[in-house]
Amino acid sequence: MAKAADRAKNPARSSVWLETNKRSRAARGGSGPAGLDRDRIVVTSIRMLDEEGLAKLSMRRLATELNVTAMSLYWYVDTKDDIIEYALDSCYGEVDLAAVLAADGWRERVRVLALEYRRMLVRHPWMSAVAGQYLNVGPHAIAVGGEIHKAIRDSGLPVSRTPSATSAVFQFVYGYGTIEGQFSRVAQQAGMSQDDFYTDSIAAFREEDQFTGTLEEMSEVLDERLSHGSVDEIWDRDFDYALDVLIAGIEVMVERGRAEAAAERGAQG
Template identity: 55%
Template sequence: MVSAANRARNPARSSVWLEDRAARPGSSRKAEQPEGLDRDRIVATAVRLLDAEGLGKLSMRRIATELNVTAMSLYWYVDTKDDILELAVDAVFGELPLTDPEDGQDWRIHLRRLAADYREVLVRHPWVSTIVNAYLNIGPHSVAFAETVQKIIRATGLPPRARSGATAAVFQFAYGFATIEGHFIQRCAASGMTPDEFYGDAIDAFQDEPQLAGQIDEVKDVIAAHSGRTVAEIWADDFEFALDVMVAGVEEMVRRAEG
C-alpha cells in the first residue's frame, strides 16, 4: 500500500497502480464493507464532483456523502485522497477515443485527431491539467494514450532522438492550449457570465482604459476579424491553425532528417 508518508518520501516510486491491493490486511472484516460500493463507483463519483466543484472542495467525506456511505468505507478501496485523484486522472484518459495508428491512414490524420481529442478531454475536465504531472500516470488508460502517441510519432519517419521533441511540440502545445481554455471557461462560470459575455466585457474594459488603449490598437485588426463569432468558434479556429503550424513543423523536420 502507498501511504501518504511513502509518497512524500519516495514520490518517484509511489503510485496507486503499484499497490498489491489483494494483500491488504483485514479481509476477515469483509462483512463490514458496504454493499454496492467499489473502486469504480468511488472514482466515477470523484470525477463528477471534481467537474462540478473543483479540486478545492474534494474530500473523502464529500465523496462518501455523495455515495451515502461513511468516509471510513472508502478506505477499503483506497488509502488516501491522492489514490482517488490518481485513479480519476486515468479514468479521464479513458475517455480518449484511441484509434489504431497502424490502420494505414496517414500519420497526420492520426496526429491531428488525437491532439484535438486530448484538448477536448482537458477542457471538459479542467482540474486534470492542474494535477496530471503530480503522478506517474502508469494506469492502463494513460499508458494506452502514451503508446498511441509514440506509434503515431514513429510513423512520421523522424529519427529516435527527435521523437520526444516532436511529441512535446504537439502534445505540450495541446495541453497548454486546453489548460488556458478550460480555466477561462471556469472563470466565466464563476463570474456568472457566459464566455461570450465575459469576452465582450473584457474588450469593453480595455477600450475604456486610456492606459490600455495602445494594447488594443495593436490587435484591432484581430478583434475585427473575430467580430460576430462566438468565443467557442474562436478557440476552435485558433487551435486548428496552431495545430497546422505544429504539424507543418514536424513535416519540415522529417524533410531535414531525410535530407
Template identity: 55%
Template sequence: MAKAGRQGVRASVWLEGGGRPGGRRGGQPSGLDRERITEVTVRLLDAEGLAKFSMRRLAAELNVTAMSVYWYVDTKDELLELALDAVFGELRRPDPEAAEDWRVQLRTLARENRRLLVRHPWLSQLVGTYLNIGPHSLAFSRAVQGVMRRSGLPAHRLASAIAAVFQFVYGYGTIEGHFLARAADTGLSPDEYFQDSMSAVAESPDTAPDVIAESRAIMSARGGDTVAEMLDRDFEFALDLLVAGIEAMVERG
C-alpha cells in the same frame, strides 16, 4: 502503497498492485466498489472543482462514512490518481491498423486531448502532480508514440516532437477550460464574458490604447463570430503549424 524513492518521487496507486479494481481490502459491507467511488469522484470534481473536493464531501455524496471510502483507498492522492486515469479512458484512440495518414491520426489525438482538458478543468493540475501511469494514460501514450513513429522522424527526435505537440495542447486546453469555467462562474455565456472582459480592459486607464487596438485588429482578422469559433480556428492553425514543422524536420533528415 509504494514508498517514495530517494528523490522524493510521489508514490503511485498503480505500483505494487494498488490499482486493482476491488480495492486494497477486497469487498466491504457498504456495497461500494472502487469503480463507483472513482465515478462519483470525477462527477464531483467536474461540478465543484479540485479545491472543494474532500474525502468527507465524497463520502456524503456516496451516503457512507469517510472510513468506508478509506476501505478502498489509503489516501486522497490515490483517489485523485484513479480519477485522473479514469478520464483518460474517455479518449478515442485511432486504430493502429487503420490505413490513415499519421497526420490525420495525430490531429485526432490532439483534438481529443484538448476536449478532455476542457471537459475536466481539474485534469491539467493532476497531470503534472502524479506519475500518470495508469492503464488508460499509458494506452494514450502508446497511441501517440505509435503515430509519431510513422511520421518518419528519427528515434532521437520523437520525444521532442511529442512534447511540442502535446505540451501545446496541454497549455491550450488548460487555458480554454479555465476560461469557460470562469465564464460559467459569473453566470455569463463565454461570448458575453469575453465581450465584458474586452470592454473592461479597454476602459482601464492603465491600458495602452495602441495595444488594445492591435489586439482587436488581430482578433477581427482571424475570423469567427463566437468565442468557440475563434478558439477552434486558433487551435487548428497552430496544430497545422506543428504538423508542418514535423514534416519539414523529416525532409531535412
C-alpha cells in the same frame, strides 16, 4: 496503508498503480461495504471534481456524497491521492482510441489524438493542475501515450527526436486545453456565456485609458476576432491552424533529417 509521508520518501515509485500499493489493499482481506466499489467512488469523484474543483474534494465530503462513512472508503483507496490517480486514468479512458486507429496516416492520427486530448482537458479543468503531479501509469494513460508515441514515430523522425516533437504537439494541446477549460469555468462562475464574457472583457480592456497605446497595435486583431461572434469558433479555428503549423514543422524536420543523412552518406562515399 500507504501514508502520504511514505510516498514523499520515494516519489518515483509513488503510484496507486504500482505493485506495492496493490499488495497493500489485497492484504486487508474481507469485503468492502455493500453497494460500494471503486468504480462508484471514481465516478462520483470525477463528478465532484468537475463541479467543484480540487479544493473541495475530501474523503469526508466524498463519503457524504456516496452516503457511506469515511472509513468505508479505505476498503478501496488508501489516500485522496489514490482517488485522484484513479480519476485521472478514468478520464484518459475517454480518449477515443478507435477513432485514432481509424485515422488515415500519422498526420490524421496526431490530429485526432490532439483533439481528443484537448476535449478531455476542457471537460475536466481540474486535470491540468494534477496531471504532472502523478506518474500517470494507469492502463488508459499508458494506452493513450502509446498511440501518441506510435503516431509521432511513424512521421519518420529518428528516435532521438520523437520526444521533442511529441512535446511540441502535446504540450501545446495541454496548454491550449487548460486555458480553454479555465476560461469556460470562469465564464460559468460569472453566470455568463463564453461569448458574453469575452465581449465584455474586451470592451472593458478597450475602455481603459492606460491600454490605449497597446490597443493601437492590437485593434486589428481584436476587431477580427470579435467579428466571429462565437468564442467556440475562435477556439476551434486557432487550435486547428496551430496544430497544422506544428505538423508542418514535423514534416520539415523529417525532410531536413533525410537531407542531412543523404549529405553525410555522400561525404563518406
